[in-house]
Amino acid sequence: MAAAILRFLTGHMNPKRNGVLISTAALAEIFGVSRRTIERAVKILRDNRFINIVRTGRSNAYFINASIIRCDKINEKTYFDLNARVLFSCTEMAQMATDMKKMEMIMHDDINASLSDLFGA
Numbered sequence: 001m002a003a004a005i006l007r008f009l010t011g012h013m014n015p016k017r018n019g020v021l022i023s024t025a026a027l028a029e030i031f032g033v034s035r036r037t038i039e040r041a042v043k044i045l046r047d048n049r050f051i052n053i054v055r056t057g058r059s060n061a062y063f064i065n066a067s068i069i070r071c072d073k074i075n076e077k078t079y080f081d082l083n084a085r086v087l088f089s090c091t092e093m094a095q096m097a098t099d100m101k102k103m104e105m106i107m108h109d110d111i112n113a114s115l116s117d118l119f120g121a
Contacts, residue, residue, distance in 0.1 A: 021087070022088075
């Protein structure tokens, strides 16, 4: 499984940064295995220094070797430049669409309330 994941990551990485941002759940869905199986395989890759992992919210950014993570200075502050290709499963996309719709409704209600406060409608 570790070799299959490494092939997948290298096949889908951002060629400029050798990175892929993807959740464990999406990898499990793609490979048809449990999240625990993915976690064990990823641990093998990390422990043997094939990949580096940066946690980003609910997903991981996987980078092929340590030299890929680059720091940039912007306004005298150091930032990680995590320019990775982002992959989502269909399940995750459906959930994001639902979440985005809820956010739009909340924002719409907030805007209407603000307009009412401003113009006394």
